[in-house]
Amino acid sequence: MASLLKEVPVLYAEIAEEIIAFARTKISSSVSDYIFLSLTDHIYFAVTRYNKGENIHNVLLWEAKKFYKVEYEIGMRALDIIKDKIGIEFSEDEAGFIALHFANAQTEGNEINKTIKITKFVQDILGIIKYHFGLEFDEDSWNYGRLVTHLKFFAQRILSKENMLQDDDYLYDQVQHKYTKAFECVKKIEKYVINGYGASISNAEMVYLVMHINRVTSRNES
CATH class of the missing domain: 1.10.1790.10 (PRD domain)
Known part of the structure; x- marks a missing residue:
């Protein structure tokens, strides 16, 4: 975490923390603590790409919505939190990416x-x-x-x-x-x-x- 925060502003860790707190009210199974690091890092680089005009289409969006419905709901809530904190409005593609991060966090692994x-x-x-x-x-x-x-x-x-x-x-x-x-x-x-x-x-x-x-x-x- 210390290494990550040398490159990533604390604000993104705070955003990730709020999203994870919401996720824990929706997910009954255990969620790996690694999600805090991976989600903080992901949001920071998603914002960086957004500011550069580099929009990435999520080819697994449909699958995320169908196979990980609770996680996708978390992803959509995450977009609201990000918009409220830094004023950036992501498309649902980003909700799908975040959903897959939470799906991954429940498989006791750290490889998306x-x-x-x-x-x-x-x-x-x-x-x-x-x-x-x-x-x-x-x-x-x-x-x-x-x-x-x-x-x-x-x-x-x-x-x-x-x-x-x-x-x-x-x-x-x-x-x-x-x-x-x-x-x-x-x-x-x-x-x-x-x-x-x-x-x-x-x-x-x-x-x-x-x-x-x-x-x-x-x-x-x-």
Whole structure:
């Protein structure tokens, strides 16, 4: 922090502190203390870019709004705080960037790149499910929210290549025959994971995916 404040005015630390205080009223899970450093640094350079006329489009804005709704709400509140403190009015692109910082702070890591990878992974898996079943998700439904949450943790397990779920061959055989269409979809997901990440999926992981996918797709179809 001392090193950071040699380059960044204290005002930006105060802005970050106010945003984090608001975030803690919205996020029930633990938030890494690293967010104070990363957010202070991010806001300072965002303002620096703004003053230079260097506006960066957030290509993950849609994903941030859909997959991290609470964090995006924090990002929008952050824009109000920044405007109130220094008079700069950022677009919602910046709210999306801040949302991803808070999403990252809940994964016990300090690399925003990991959160971006997780977001892309989830987006790709949802795309596979969507086109396999030929449907549009009800993104406000409880089942959709549970699926997205499961996919986030699934992505973390794939990217870290550890903590895979213990196999359950009995349930694997059951869901393979009971939920045929969902199982076919999971086999496509397995192929995507193997080709894209060089990782294998345990039978237990496939069981969870089948059950989540069957639940969300059967509710959509009905």
